[in-house]
Amino acid sequence: MRQQVMAALWRIALAAALVCGIGLLPWLTRTDPALTVLKARSADRDPTPEVLAGIRDQLGLDDGPLHLLGRWLGGLAEGDAGRSWISGAAVAPDVLRALGASLLLMAAAIVVAVLTAGLVCVRTLRRGARRRLGTGRRGGTASAMLASLPEFLVASLLATVVGVQLGWLPALGWYGPRWTVLPALALGLPAGAVLGRLLDDLLPGAFREPWAVAAAARGLTGRRIARQAVRRCVPALLPNLGLFAVGLTGGAVAVEQIFDVPGLGRTTLQAALAQDLPVLQAGTLALVLLAAVVTGVTRLAARLLTGPALRDGALPTLHRPAPPARSTTPLVLAALLTTVVALGLPRDPLAVHTGERLRAPSPAHPFGTDALGRDLLARVGQGALDTLLQALSVSAAALVAGVLLGLLPRLSGPLVDTVNAVPPVLLALLVTAVAGSGAATPALAVATVAWAPLAAHTASLLAQERATLHVLAARGMGASRRHLMRRELLPAILPPVTRHALLRLPGVALVLASLGFLGLGAQPPSPEWGLLLAENQPYAERAPWAVLAPAAVLALLGALAVTAAGGVRRPRRRPPGPAALPVPDRAETARELAGAR
Structure with a gap:
């Protein structure tokens, strides 16, 4: 009962911190809330000092964020969530x-x-x-x-x-x-x-x-x-x-x-x-x-x-030791991806040819061209290195954080729920408000949320594995917690969670690049994959190859990550050799048999 109360208090504290952080968002971004509200209400109206002062007085912005937050929480206790600053509606x-x-x-x-x-x-x-x-x-x-x-x-x-x-x-x-x-x-x-x-x-x-x-x-x-x-x-x-x-x-x-x-x-x-x-x-x-x-x-x-x-503690384990799957599919997919990147690297991704806008795939442009006549193969190849390296770094950090926090489910459970409840773009805006916009901002924003599903998976597998028969037997034989974690629990948990992280690698790569389109990272004309998809999406009906080319490469990366994950398996333990087996004493065995008779 005490643990449930502590978990509920921890969840309430996290929710309160999130709501308070959102309440401070305009001041964290170091922008004038009155100017933003004026642009949302009427973009054509001039932001004169008198107009901005009237908006501040109407919304009570001069009282400060803490007063606004307290007034909103007080109204919420009475069932009133306030009125919109833009429309004035409830x-x-x-x-x-x-x-x-x-x-x-x-x-x-x-x-x-x-x-x-x-x-x-x-x-x-x-x-x-x-x-x-x-x-x-x-x-x-x-x-x-x-x-x-x-x-x-x-x-x-x-x-x-x-x-x-x-x-x-x-x-x-x-x-x-x-x-x-x-x-x-x-x-x-x-x-x-x-x-x-x-x-x-x-x-x-x-x-x-x-x-x-x-x-x-x-x-x-x-x-x-x-x-x-x-x-x-x-x-x-x-x-x-x-x-x-x-x-x-x-x-x-x-x-x-x-x-x-x-x-x-x-x-x-x-x-x-x-x-x-x-x-x-x-x-x-x-x-x-x-x-x-x-x-x-x-x-x-x-x-x-x-x-x-x-x-x-009567469950059998679902993660039995098994040899890695032998398949040539990852090698074939890796060769295809490497070929695409190698063919695109020598080309110029920024060369604009307005006379060749939205050209269909041809020997000169195997992936076609975009709305500015730029070669899509060049842009896909040039954007691969930065996108993949950054995605691998964020995925590795998310895997480590997810496993470590997943091993502490009482701490991470409410935290996972709170982080996952907020739209990723909103979290990216909060991270940008605190850390500022820069090259590391997309990685920090994605890493803030990428660990949550891995931590939930780790916590779920940990609860199941702790209830297995072999762990119960090891406890009965006097095994320490360190021994159980190192020899029984982690070998069963790490392979499936690693495969889960590899499964999410393409999504991490796309989100990293897509944040640049929102002004939080790389900017056009950078040839990152997410920007390629966002830039060419309006032309999907007229020139579908402009979207399908980067999407196909992204799907190829996903297939490579997932098929390669099949080789991440819990290794089989070798049976003990003859020297490790106890040798029975023949005289002692004979005495035991005689006593039994």
Whole structure:
């Protein structure tokens, strides 16, 4: 009970710190809030000293941020979230409407994600049900490429092809169920591919457990065994599913912007850009409360699915030692990626040829040209080195931080929920306000959030592994905590978490580059991959190769990262040699047999 109270207090303190930090955002950015509000209200009006003074007096800005924050919290206790600085309308009704739209979109996206995850795992489920599991490659390269694609790119392709060119579904607005399909697909397909890869990583261990062998020997159908295997693996994935659910609500800013969905993420980001503090604080608080509810539900579901085995230490481990998978696919993909980069490096990525704007791929320009006539192969090749090195550095730092914090679940659990509840772009704005804009700002902003899913995965695997039979036996034999952590827990946790980090590497690379488009890092004409996608997205219908070329290279990186992750396995322990085995004393054995008679 005491631990639960401390965790609740820690969660409340984090939420209060986040809300207070957002309340100080205009002053942290060292900008005049009155000037920002005036631009949002009327961009044509001159910012004269009299006009700015009137806005400060109307909003009470001269009283300082602490007075504003106290007044907002006092009104919140009475059910009043204040009024918008821009429109003057009450904040609570608008935030609740946006929350309802986001929850509906989240529910539809989760359905798509679950179905996609099932399709990714269908091959492993069939092979496991037939008892034909091996140690080879699983999951497929297609799911790896799908998992590496960003949501806004999937949304742009769906809106352009399905919504505009084919006209099958509406691509703009929010007026009914038909308008929910394309945004749900854009959010659910990449998320489902990631969840499917994580589930596919656990299923072989479940099919090799004693209960599965006994069920097959008793003649149970393969379908029933497969269902129980999924049920066995789902508790380890529920924390990540909760993170996805909250991320689909607050982190769906780009998708909501493309499809014109009035969701909470878009509302919060617009309020942050306009420095509309009452809307921003109310939206952030709603996201934090939603994260707390979702986390509580996922933890309760995990306990119900696992049963008393988690408490009694009666679980078998899902991460049995296995030899690395032998496959030439990573080598082939690495060779393709290296070839693309090598062919692009000698070319000039900044040479502008206005007469060759949006040229289709040709021998002179294998990837075509962009809207300024610049060679896309040159821009992809030149942008690869900086993008990949920075992404690898951030991913490695996120992996280390995620594992270390995941080993302390009481400390990291509420912190993960709070960090994941805030849209990444909003966190980037907060980091920029504190650290300033510069070359290291995107890396710092991405590293602030990239560790959260890895920490949740580590904490979930740690809870499962601590309840296994071999750890219980090691405790009974007097093993110390250090020995358990070094020889039993970490060897089982590190390989799957490392594979998870590799799975997220392309997404980290894209987010790093995309922040430059928002003025937080690299600026045009820098040939970073995220900037290539953002710059060429308006021409996707007229010149699809301008978007497909960098997207294909990004998908190639995702497939390489995921297939290479298949070789990260827990090594098998060698059996002790003859010198290590105890040699029985024949005389003592004879005396024991005589006494037994």
